[in-house]
Amino acid sequence: xxxxxxxxxxxxxVDLRAEKPEAAMISSTADSSASVRPVEGxxxxxxxxxxRIDLAVGALDAWFDTMRGPDGYGGPVSHWxxxxxxxxxxxxDWRYEGIIIGYLNLWRSTGQREWLEKAIRAGRDIVAGQNHxxxxxxxxxxxxxxxxxxxxxxxxxxxxxMLARELREAGxxxxxxxxxxxxxxxxxxxxxxxxxxxxxxxxxxMSGSSFVPNKAATASEALIALSWLTGEDTYIERYxxxxxxxxxxxxxxxxxxxxxAICQNSFGTNHVEKYFPLYISRCVPGLLQGYRVSGREKxxxxxxxxxxxxxRNINEDGSIxxxxxxxxxxxxxxxxxSPLGDVLRASELVAEYEHTAQTSRILxxxxxxxxxxxxxxxxxxxxxxxxxxxxxxxxxRDLLHVAGWCDKAFRYLTTHVSGGPxxxxxxxxxxxxxxxxxxxxxxxxxxxxLEITANGTTGYLWIKGEPHPRQATREFWLR
Amino acid sequence: MExxxxxxxVSAECxxxxxxLIVSNMPELEDELEFRRITDRGQSxxxxxxxxxxxxxxxxxxxxxxxxxxxxxxxxxxxxxLPLSRLLPxxxxxxxxxxxxxxxxxxxxxxxLTSASFELRESxxxxxxxSIGLNITGRxxxxxxxxxLADQFAATARERYCSYGRTGRFATLMLISAQKNRRQx
Numbered sequence: 001x002x003x004x005x006x007x008x009x010x011x012x013x014v015d016l017r018a019e020k021p022e023a024a025m026i027s028s029t030a031d032s033s034a035s036v037r038p039v040e041g042x043x044x045x046x047x048x049x050x051x052r053i054d055l056a057v058g059a060l061d062a063w064f065d066t067m068r069g070p071d072g073y074g075g076p077v078s079h080w081x082x083x084x085x086x087x088x089x090x091x092x093d094w095r096y097e098g099i100i101i102g103y104l105n106l107w108r109s110t111g112q113r114e115w116l117e118k119a120i121r122a123g124r125d126i127v128a129g130q131n132h133x134x135x136x137x138x139x140x141x142x143x144x145x146x147x148x149x150x151x152x153x154x155x156x157x158x159x160x161x162m163l164a165r166e167l168r169e170a171g172x173x174x175x176x177x178x179x180x181x182x183x184x185x186x187x188x189x190x191x192x193x194x195x196x197x198x199x200x201x202x203x204x205x206m207s208g209s210s211f212v213p214n215k216a217a218t219a220s221e222a223l224i225a226l227s228w229l230t231g232e233d234t235y236i237e238r239y240x241x242x243x244x245x246x247x248x249x250x251x252x253x254x255x256x257x258x259x260x261a262i263c264q265n266s267f268g269t270n271h272v273e274k275y276f277p278l279y280i281s282r283c284v285p286g287l288l289q290g291y292r293v294s295g296r297e298k299x300x301x302x303x304x305x306x307x308x309x310x311x312r313n314i315n316e317d318g319s320i321x322x323x324x325x326x327x328x329x330x331x332x333x334x335x336x337x338s339p340l341g342d343v344l345r346a347s348e349l350v351a352e353y354e355h356t357a358q359t360s361r362i363l364x365x366x367x368x369x370x371x372x373x374x375x376x377x378x379x380x381x382x383x384x385x386x387x388x389x390x391x392x393x394x395x396x397r398d399l400l401h402v403a404g405w406c407d408k409a410f411r412y413l414t415t416h417v418s419g420g421p422x423x424x425x426x427x428x429x430x431x432x433x434x435x436x437x438x439x440x441x442x443x444x445x446x447x448x449x450l451e452i453t454a455n456g457t458t459g460y461l462w463i464k465g466e467p468h469p470r471q472a473t474r475e476f477w478l479r
Numbered sequence: 480m481e482x483x484x485x486x487x488x489v490s491a492e493c494x495x496x497x498x499x500l501i502v503s504n505m506p507e508l509e510d511e512l513e514f515r516r517i518t519d520r521g522q523s524x525x526x527x528x529x530x531x532x533x534x535x536x537x538x539x540x541x542x543x544x545x546x547x548x549x550x551x552x553x554x555x556x557x558x559x560x561l562p563l564s565r566l567l568p569x570x571x572x573x574x575x576x577x578x579x580x581x582x583x584x585x586x587x588x589x590x591x592l593t594s595a596s597f598e599l600r601e602s603x604x605x606x607x608x609x610s611i612g613l614n615i616t617g618r619x620x621x622x623x624x625x626x627x628l629a630d631q632f633a634a635t636a637r638e639r640y641c642s643y644g645r646t647g648r649f650a651t652l653m654l655i656s657a658q659k660n661r662r663q664x
Contacts, residue, residue, distance in 0.1 A: 145514035
């Protein structure tokens with residue numbers, strides 16, 4: 001732990017630029033003004049870009065407020081693995097990672113108390129949703145309703161620990177509550193139930209040796225944050241570093257086109273050779289933290305190599321294939337938009353150590369996905385995920401604004417605001433023609449509702465804040 | 480998965496119409512009901528009833544209790560396994576009692592509903608035979624190194640998970656909705 005602290009002092013200047021709460025976790029005497037850095041776009045000046053980001057962040061914040069219900073941030077989910085249209089209540093999942101850390105970023109850069117209050121409000125959602133066994137309610141994201149969601153609970157822990165750190169620095173004794181909740185989850189769920197003794201790694205299953213690198217990386221980040229906050233560095237030696245070593249075992253290092261890629265998962269010694277750039281990007285922060293706490297170059301090398309693989313696969317339009325297969329083929333759809341925030345974040349973290357290619361195309365794609373609601377759309381070409389011809393209209397799932405994806409954009413963008421007051425953005429009404437399973441619909445979203453109609457008949461109606469849609473025809477039962 | 484899918488579909492109806500009358504022969508689904516905030520309506524008349532896995536032994540009694548606890552024009556939503564589910568390993572172990580698993584079980588259930596003055600409205604097959612076929616094909620493609628195509632088949636299988644109309648019978652589970660006839664009162 002001491003080694004980590006020593007090293008991070010050396011890196012403090014770059015960490016500040018990368019992400020303020022994490023950076024401040026490393027050095028509490030940081031000058032937050034040093035963190036303000038415009039993103040360079042190819043066709044715009046730095047100040048234009050900064051204004052664009054301020055506006056985008058203001059609109060996202062306004063949209064997030066419309067997604068709150070009694071228990072927290074809700075809404076339907078579209079995802080590669082499954083959809084979740086039928087549970088729309090609060091999800092205590094990785095959406096809270098980006099929301100809480102994003103608001104902390106704003107608090108740090110603007111000094112406006114309202115952002116810290118929003119982070120605290122979100123932290124309270126998680127505290128209220130903790131079960132007796134330490135797990136969080138509705139932590140399944142696309143698999144909701146359910147609990148024991150991974151990496152979702154660790155992502156909540158990480159956010160709570162960031163919040164706790166911030167409050168502790170501010171002299172607010174409430175910090176201990178958030179730290180305790182995260183610690184209970186990490187100990188009683190991740191360590192007590194997911195630690196795989198046989199393979200020495202944080203697994204993904206309470207039975208059998210299932211391992212998912214990006215999920216384990218998130219858990220590692222949370223355990224490192226816990227170590228820092230509590231001073232108990234045994235978490236790092238005993239759990240984090242062996243887990244990161246397992247991630248390295250799943251990385252391709254053969255000089256092929258897939259060099260640097262990390263397999264999606266493994267079952268025992270059986271590696272599933274599919275490469276998801278988004279998930280590979282989510283391995284990067286954990287690997288870099290591992291490097292910082294241990295000084296072992298292999299983690300830095302793995303992070304740099306992983307990001308190089310992701311960057312090599314960026315298309316001209318800033319899109320990245322969702323899956324790259326060992327045979328060189330790529331998934332035709334969906335192609336992420338709002339989730340790209342995590343790719344940009346990882347890219348910047350790596351850029352502190354190694355030159356990486358311009359990612360402005362990704363940023364443009366991300367910002368262009370924002371519409372009248374203030375939310376950012378999830379993807380393009382969702383319909384191409386299945387067998388069939390390309391439809392002429394976007395898929396309903398493309399157009400959805402999902403709290404657990406927009407948080408990733410929010411988290412990234414809040415590290416690039418100007419530092420002045422974030423402009424208050426009015427929420428507009430959004431309306432687009434679209435399709436789902438070959439049927440034409442029109443989707444409309446306002447601050448109060450999401451309604452999807454076919455020929456004037458309601459197919460799906462969700463009143464924001466409610467735990468279920470009031471109406472859903474069978475197309476929306478889709479998982 | 481198929482039960483979760485069916486309960487998802489039911490959850491929106493229950494949210495819209497209020498707490499249901501629950502008649503369940505599947506105690507293992509209690510957590511899933513709780514996750515969806517589907518709780519029994521208590522003593523008052525319900526405008527919706529949820530009947531999980533009717534079984535032959537209690538069919539008449541369950542139907543009577545639903546009929547008396549349901550408001551006029553109320554809806555009963557029935558989740559019943561179908562004979563195809565016997566192919567599933569988990570069903571071989573514990574699904575023997577389900578009426579819907581019997582070859583003529585579904586007809587028997589429908590007749591019982593009609594006799595009790597319920598009008599059948601809709602039925603949906605869940606975990607359809609098409610979906611099963613697509614998943615099997617996907618696994619074969621995976622084995623020959625075409626995981627890209629396998630993923631496309633898996634996504635298509637999810638889209639075809641629910642079938643409607645005459646093909647609904649060829650699935651592992653059925654979600655039936657029936658409306659109580661006012662004249663019954």
